[in-house]
Amino acid sequence: MRYIGNKQNLVDTIYSILGAHGVEGTSFCDLFSGTTSVARFFKQKGYRIISNDILYMSYCLQRAYIENNSSPTFESLLPHIATNNSGKMAGDNLDRVIDYLNSIPSAEGFIYSNYTPAGTYLNPVPRMYFTAENGKRIDAIRAMIESWLLNGWLTQAEYYILIACLIESVSLYANISGVYAAFQKQWDPRAVKRLLLRPIDIIDNGLANESYCQDGVTLTDNIDVDILYLDPPYNERQYAPNYHLLETIARYDDPPIRGISGMRDYSSQKSRFCNRKTALIDLEKIVSTARYRHFVLSYNSEGIMPRDKILEILEKYGRSRVVEFTYNRFKSNSRGTSATIKTVKEQLYILNYGE
Ligand SMILES: C[S@@+](CC[C@H](N)C(=O)[O-])C[C@H]1O[C@@H](n2cnc3c(N)ncnc32)[C@H](O)[C@@H]1O
Structure with missing residues (x-):
């Protein structure tokens, strides 16, 4: 499905990078689930999934693809x-x-x-x-x-x-x-x-997956997973x-x-993630209140939260690093009549809690 930030074509790469950095477990929370591409992928890998998005259309997809078995x-x-x-x-x-x-x-x-x-x-x-x-x-x-x-x-x-x-x-x-x-x-x-x-x-993984439709920040009190994955909006464009x-x-x-x-x-x-100041405040709320072993943030080099500010927050809670990889993004013009290829650096911020 055409959706800004859909990770369908990236999730394999994300999975390999996480594996290479020891980010593994049995439960996975996709807090900004959108099309559910990432949640679906990890469900297929046998993880128990918690998914969430502020949009009801995403919630319908989550109930069908993620919660249902x-x-x-x-x-x-x-x-x-x-x-x-x-x-x-x-x-x-x-x-x-x-x-x-x-x-x-x-x-x-x-x-x-x-x-x-x-x-x-x-x-x-x-x-x-x-x-x-x-x-x-x-x-x-x-x-x-x-x-x-x-x-x-x-x-x-x-x-x-x-x-x-x-x-x-x-x-x-x-x-x-x-x-x-x-x-x-x-x-x-x-x-x-x-x-x-x-x-x-x-998709059937035989596990008790859960789906939600709320602001991610308000859900974190109830989260206790091995991998907490965040893929928030990265610019001012509201979904x-x-x-x-x-x-x-x-x-x-x-x-x-x-x-x-x-x-x-x-x-x-x-979304408060479409504003630099409130995005950093909410990022810290999520990182500090949810329970997880690994925290992963998908972001990119053009994002409104600066890299050093993100790391400043993450480093308070454990060992953190950024892995970057390039991705050719198709950008259509406003009439949709032509597309140019733009190379963007995708980023994965990885935090191992308490290390
Ligand atoms: C980059 S997209 C996620 C794309 C998704 N990973 C995929 O592969 O389709 C960001 C998503 O975050 C959702 N969102 C924005 N702010 C949110 C918030 N505060 N809480 C929950 N979801 C939010 C948007 O509705 C959108 O679906």
């Missing part, structure tokens, strides 16, 4: 949709439910009315996040999932798995150049294809406005919206 049976749901099903029995039950959701009629709802040109034709600048048809597909699927939950036909895990499937799928059709703060003025070829819901992969539409699809709460992009209010989701 079993393929959904949809035991209560299937009898209700079997008669409407095409009769196709192939695949597992998640595939069957996905096939069913892909076959229901489109419906006009909040996404169609606010994020498609047809639904916003009276706006000074009609919004082009989704085609009218895809807006209606999202509304139909999202409303159906909610009605199934209200009818008591879904377990909590099944509910979050379906929402996660929708979040992952929507990202493949959004007419954006990377983030949802703005839509493109021309249709991207991927955005005009008919939206098809896709299943997510379920909530950049992913507002995924948040609204996840919540489906018809929020008041404003501006050209139809932004929801995100005042309660502002």
